[in-house]
Each structure stands twice: as structure tokens, then as C-alpha cells.
Amino acid sequence: MVKNRIRNNIRKLRFFQDEMTQQQLAEKVGVTRQTIIAIEQEKYAPSLELAFRIARVFDVPLEEVFSYETENQAK
Numbered sequence: 001m002v003k004n005r006i007r008n009n010i011r012k013l014r015f016f017q018d019e020m021t022q023q024q025l026a027e028k029v030g031v032t033r034q035t036i037i038a039i040e041q042e043k044y045a046p047s048l049e050l051a052f053r054i055a056r057v058f059d060v061p062l063e064e065v066f067s068y069e070t071e072n073q074a075k
Helices: 010-016 022-029 033-040 048-058
Strands: 004-008 066-070
Touching (some): 010 022, 010 033, 022 033, 022 048
Antiparallel strands (some): 004 066
16 A cells, blocks of 8 residues: 655744744644644644645745655655
């Protein structure tokens, strides 16, 4: 079975956005800080709506925040 993973650049984007905290991002997108932590650690894949809200906070296209990777691509 092929494993798929959603990768993200949230931590890097937060750093370049005046070192935004996880709490600040959570408040801007309407979730808990724990949700942001889980997304950053790739333990949780956000809903499409939440993914778009996160991208809008950073004013970048969705593809600059998230990428979809299969096991074959990771090698």
C-alpha cells in the first residue's frame, strides 16, 4: 500500500511573518493552538477550508503552504 503525506511549510511561513506564534495563527484561522501544532508536525491533515484560511493569512497560494507527497515521491 502506498502511503501519502501532506507536507507543509507553516513553521517557515510563521517565521517570515514577523515570527508569528502558533497561538496567533490559530486565532487568525479559528482553531486551537493544538490543531496548528498537529498540522505543523504532519500528524493531522487540515480540511480544505482550513488549508485555504491558513494560506490566506500568509497571503500565498495554497501550494506554497501545503504539498501532497506519495511514498514514491519521497524516495
